[in-house]
Amino acid sequence: MLDQRIDYYPTHEKDGVKYRIGRPLPLGATIVPNGVNFAIFSSAATACTLVLFKEGELQPYCEIPIPSEFRIGNIFAVNVFDIDTEALEYGFRFDGPNTPGNKFDKTKIVNDPYGKLLSGRDEWSKEQYPPDVYPFRSRLMFEDFDWEADKPLNVALEDLVIYEMHVRGFTKHSSSGVAEQEAGTFAGLRRKIPYLKELGINCVELMPIFEYDELEFPRTNPFTGAKLINYWGYSTTAFFAPKAGFAATGKFGMQGDELKALIKDLHKAGIEVILDVVFNHTAEGDHRGRTLSFRGIDNKVYYMLAPDGSYFNFSGCGNTVNCNHPVVRQMVKQCLQYWVAEYHIDGFRFDLASVLGRSQDGNPLSNPPLLESLSYDPILANVKLIAEAWDAGGLYQVGSFPGYGRWAEWNGKYRDDVRCFLKSDPGMVGKMALRVQGSPDLYEFRSNSASINFITCHDGFTLNDQFSYNTKHNEANGENNNDGANDNHSWNCGVEGATQDPAINALRERQIKNAFAILLTSQGVPMLYMGDEMRRTQHGNNNAYCHDTELNWLDWSLLDKHENIFRFVQRCVEFRKSHAVLRSKHHFQNKDYLGSGKPDITFHGAKAWQPDWSDGSRSLAFMLCGAHAKSGFLPDDDVYVAMNMFWEPLWFEIPELDGKRKWHVFLNTGANEPNDIYDVGREPVLPDQHGLLLGSRSVVVLVGR
Amino acid sequence: MYALEISTSEYAGIVIVSLLGEIDANTAPVLELELLPIARKYNRIVLDLSAVKSVSSVGLRKILMLYRMIKVHDGQILIAGMNDELRSIMWAAGFLNYFIVAESVQMGLAAFE
Numbered sequence: 001m002l003d004q005r006i007d008y009y010p011t012h013e014k015d016g017v018k019y020r021i022g023r024p025l026p027l028g029a030t031i032v033p034n035g036v037n038f039a040i041f042s043s044a045a046t047a048c049t050l051v052l053f054k055e056g057e058l059q060p061y062c063e064i065p066i067p068s069e070f071r072i073g074n075i076f077a078v079n080v081f082d083i084d085t086e087a088l089e090y091g092f093r094f095d096g097p098n099t100p101g102n103k104f105d106k107t108k109i110v111n112d113p114y115g116k117l118l119s120g121r122d123e124w125s126k127e128q129y130p131p132d133v134y135p136f137r138s139r140l141m142f143e144d145f146d147w148e149a150d151k152p153l154n155v156a157l158e159d160l161v162i163y164e165m166h167v168r169g170f171t172k173h174s175s176s177g178v179a180e181q182e183a184g185t186f187a188g189l190r191r192k193i194p195y196l197k198e199l200g201i202n203c204v205e206l207m208p209i210f211e212y213d214e215l216e217f218p219r220t221n222p223f224t225g226a227k228l229i230n231y232w233g234y235s236t237t238a239f240f241a242p243k244a245g246f247a248a249t250g251k252f253g254m255q256g257d258e259l260k261a262l263i264k265d266l267h268k269a270g271i272e273v274i275l276d277v278v279f280n281h282t283a284e285g286d287h288r289g290r291t292l293s294f295r296g297i298d299n300k301v302y303y304m305l306a307p308d309g310s311y312f313n314f315s316g317c318g319n320t321v322n323c324n325h326p327v328v329r330q331m332v333k334q335c336l337q338y339w340v341a342e343y344h345i346d347g348f349r350f351d352l353a354s355v356l357g358r359s360q361d362g363n364p365l366s367n368p369p370l371l372e373s374l375s376y377d378p379i380l381a382n383v384k385l386i387a388e389a390w391d392a393g394g395l396y397q398v399g400s401f402p403g404y405g406r407w408a409e410w411n412g413k414y415r416d417d418v419r420c421f422l423k424s425d426p427g428m429v430g431k432m433a434l435r436v437q438g439s440p441d442l443y444e445f446r447s448n449s450a451s452i453n454f455i456t457c458h459d460g461f462t463l464n465d466q467f468s469y470n471t472k473h474n475e476a477n478g479e480n481n482n483d484g485a486n487d488n489h490s491w492n493c494g495v496e497g498a499t500q501d502p503a504i505n506a507l508r509e510r511q512i513k514n515a516f517a518i519l520l521t522s523q524g525v526p527m528l529y530m531g532d533e534m535r536r537t538q539h540g541n542n543n544a545y546c547h548d549t550e551l552n553w554l555d556w557s558l559l560d561k562h563e564n565i566f567r568f569v570q571r572c573v574e575f576r577k578s579h580a581v582l583r584s585k586h587h588f589q590n591k592d593y594l595g596s597g598k599p600d601i602t603f604h605g606a607k608a609w610q611p612d613w614s615d616g617s618r619s620l621a622f623m624l625c626g627a628h629a630k631s632g633f634l635p636d637d638d639v640y641v642a643m644n645m646f647w648e649p650l651w652f653e654i655p656e657l658d659g660k661r662k663w664h665v666f667l668n669t670g671a672n673e674p675n676d677i678y679d680v681g682r683e684p685v686l687p688d689q690h691g692l693l694l695g696s697r698s699v700v701v702l703v704g705r
Numbered sequence: 706m707y708a709l710e711i712s713t714s715e716y717a718g719i720v721i722v723s724l725l726g727e728i729d730a731n732t733a734p735v736l737e738l739e740l741l742p743i744a745r746k747y748n749r750i751v752l753d754l755s756a757v758k759s760v761s762s763v764g765l766r767k768i769l770m771l772y773r774m775i776k777v778h779d780g781q782i783l784i785a786g787m788n789d790e791l792r793s794i795m796w797a798a799g800f801l802n803y804f805i806v807a808e809s810v811q812m813g814l815a816a817f818e
Contacts, residue, residue: 086730086763142762145799146769179793187797247797254762254798261799 008034010081017052017062021070022077027334028114028240029090029140035081036140038090040112041074041327042298044104045096048076051109051134053089055119055253058133060109063093086253089119089137094296100309101300103291109134110296111238113331116141117253118211118238124168124184124245125214125229125548136213136237136292139253143342145260150344153272155202157384157408157449157525158585161573162274163201164457165530166232166552167209167246173553184553186255186262187248193269199533199566200573204266205274205349207458208233209259211241213283217546219478228478229548232458234351235283235317237292239335242343263344274347274384275339279323279332280355280391281315289318301325304362312362314355316392323356329370332356337379347384349410354391357402364395368402375404386410386452399442403450408525411439411451418455418518419466419489422511424645424697427615432643433603436622438523440587447585451524455515456532459485461542463532466490467511468497473540476547484543497540510697513568513669513676514643517699520572521641523584533569534558564673574680575666579703581629581636596627597658604642608655618646619694623655626704637661638704644670644694653691654702663689663702670695708732711739719817720746721810723753728764736767744774748781751813752804755786765800772803781805785813 010018022037030037038050048071050064066076091109096102111118115138120128129135171178171188182188196204212233219228233243244250247258263273284295287310294302304312304320314320322328339345350356357368374380389401389409398412414435421428434441438448456463461472470492472484493507512535519526530536531554538544544552559566576582588601604621605612611620621642629636638661642652649670654663664683669676678684683703686692694700709732710725720743728736743750752768754760760768772782783805787795795801807813 084730086761142766144766181790181793182797185797187793190797249794249797252761252794254765254794257762257765257798257800261797264799 012067014064015062017064018081019064020079022079024072024075024077027075028112028116029138031085031140032079035079036083036085036088037077037079039075039077040092040297042076042094042096043074043301043327044102044298045094047095047106049093050078050080051091051093052080052083053091053134053137054084055087055089055139058129085140085142089139091134091137092297101305103295103299105291105296108291108296110291111136111293112138113293113297114240114334115139115238116143116240117244117256118241119244119253121211121213121215122244122251122253127215136211138238141256145257147260147264147344150264150267152344152346152382153267153270154382155272156585158447158583159577160203160272160384160525161201161520161576162203162205162452162525162527163196163199163530164205164207164527166207166458168231168548169552169554170530171554173550173555175556176554177556182248185246185248185250186258190262190265193265193271196271197269198570200570200577201528202270202577203272203274203346205276205527207276208236208278209243209246209275210236210277211238211243213237214245214548216283221476221547222478223476228546230546231548231552232545234278234545235281236278237283239279239331240338260343267344272346273344274349274386275345276349276351277336278351279321280352281317281319281321284319286311286313286318301327304358304360314358314362314391314393314395315352320355320358320362322360323370324358324365324368325360326369329373332370333373333377336374337377340379340383345383347386349386349388351388352391353387353389353401354395354397355393357397358395362393366402371402371407372404375406384408399439403446405446408450408452410457411442411453411524413442414439414451414453414522414524415455416487416489418515421643421645422514422518423489423491424618424647426618429611429617429620430613432620433611433622436518436522436641437588437601438584443587448523448587449525449585452527453519453522453524454527454529455519456529457527458529459543461488461490461540462536462538463512463515463529464508464535464537465540465542466515467508468492468537469540470496471540472542474543476541476551477543477545484541488542507697509565510669512565514697514699516569516572517641517667517669517701518643520576521582521639521701523582523588526576528569530554531558533566535562535565568667568677571677571680572667575701578680579629579636579639580634581624581626581639584630586631592625594627594632596625598623598625598655600625600628602655604652604655606650606652608653619644619650619652621652640702640704642694642700644696644698647696649693649695651691651693652700654686654689656689657704661704662686663704666701666703668698668700670698670700709735711736713743716814717818718747719749719751719814721751721753721814723756725756727759728757728767729759729761730763733763733767736764737770740767740771741774744771744780748775748778749817750775750780750782751810751817752782752784753786753810754784754791755809757791760791760794765795765798769800769803781817783807783813783817785810
């Protein structure tokens, strides 16, 4: 039937390759019954040539200049027949006037911004093609994965426990137990799903998995001489393509299927998937960087340029994507729609998201079109949208990010305030009262779930190192220790780095437990950092972006060594998931609006009902009324949390419960193991219902039932 | 001499399809042509991949297509003789859970009984 259509047949031919005019939409390369349709946008180009390669070959087998009559508005469209869809690699050459803002170079072949797969780094760290012809090549992907019964888990944001992780680092280390060909890959991660279930988290946030060039850094490690590798991946080369180097089947071009198989199994295990996405800049750098894609296609549309044509650098990485240009924001939106529809992604965390709120000339917008369109998009309606609400250009929007009632934020204030409280800084008690209740000072017109609470993430020290180092030690990064944050609010407990001193080591362990206890009993959405549950260390490096080594690879032998910490975290996660009172979506009203006998939240100090808000106070307790859990819709037990960051023990007088309920001890970081934490549901009764002694720098959690 | 050779035999109502060579975009059409009538006729297929060197993305999809065709009449496919690499690839790409897996054709036939 198909071949009865007149437009089924070619009208042109070059070097044996037949083609005809294509369709302008969808953009990118689309497999159609009689071949492949290629469509690409450029507002300033005067000529566009489609370049076709067979995989593995250095030179193209055909170059098709796209005739001017094939241009529809600013879109060049050509339909090519008889393509070997599996072996095809393609790209474009653009030519145009190099008036200010344009950077056309017809000697360079550029890849398709909408390319669904990219070759060039099919295997991690292997240069597949030399840089001078066409090093990163767009490819076609079969979009026919069988999802079977997979459907969105739709876990409410406030019920998530997020685990930020790096795909390669999770299983690359030889101790992971994963087969060598799967180590450091999506398949390897899939093998470890039982571990994630055991830990109890219900959401993984994957550090960048869009294609990037791990070999892009020119520098070497000053100590070992080894080339520094872009390990973290915040430098995208293809926004629609999953990184082949993260796939065991990458060298067979099946990274798409492998990632989908992983997501399918994660969903079966009740775990949502959030992607860390980097739309604020690309791997093309500034005027000294490589031309791989955007720059050679339509530089002044895709990048924010200053009036003199130079690159604005709000990302700190050389260029800034012009996100609020109508064409670019369309691309960003379609990209996110693609990942949701094709890969069943449950949410996105936007790196340096404040860039997405800047206008084309760099100014902050109060109603940025891109953010608005993402917030109301129908395909993105149920996904989580999380902003790292600052950028490298001085725009800090924690609490003020244009969120349209949808966006959550990485709460940098939670991180800083809790870190300062943990090291016994004065004047922190008032701030802690706000942080543990979901930061209503920042999110007054939003809800608790706007606050993504975290104490550590990939930026900064690991949790172990947060209590072992006062200052950063990034010499191995090759920048004389000038890189990385200086405001870590860390405290080494007395000695810098590893020590044999048992008192210091005991304090460090207690501080780690304190951190987890506070994080997992705070309102908002907790985010844990991979490996903290087994005390992973980076030996004081707080900016380990460039090390593809054991410094970053998770050493699974730590799980045995620090089983006590793992069990502690596991129980805290289970406690949180078992108690709705810890996961309120709406802000507390600080009053008893249900007539239960006590307000939804109350604060206390060493004396019940009398918190000490003075500057010198280092202790605070709060009690959550179980009857008010989830605004009264899911009544729960009462929970009381006492935090003593004073360096001496303190007796805490505990508020009385009504006659029927009794206080039980869930955890006490100051108690010797195994009495530091108990199984959820089997907490022993607190011997003295009127109070207990908190050790120095300790946290206690009681449950009243 | 084709890059892919297909031979079939029968045992107790089960058809054994033995492949030799490579399954990729070039050989896949031949595979589809041969497998279609087999999938219609039999309810149980043992697919012997012990002499298959490599399977590409298109190849895996053809094998999955065989599964879909046989599923229409509640059939089952058993894959026998995969080497470790092939098995790892099929598992990683999410293609393995549709099939019963056996070390060899003999063990596969036993499993079917």
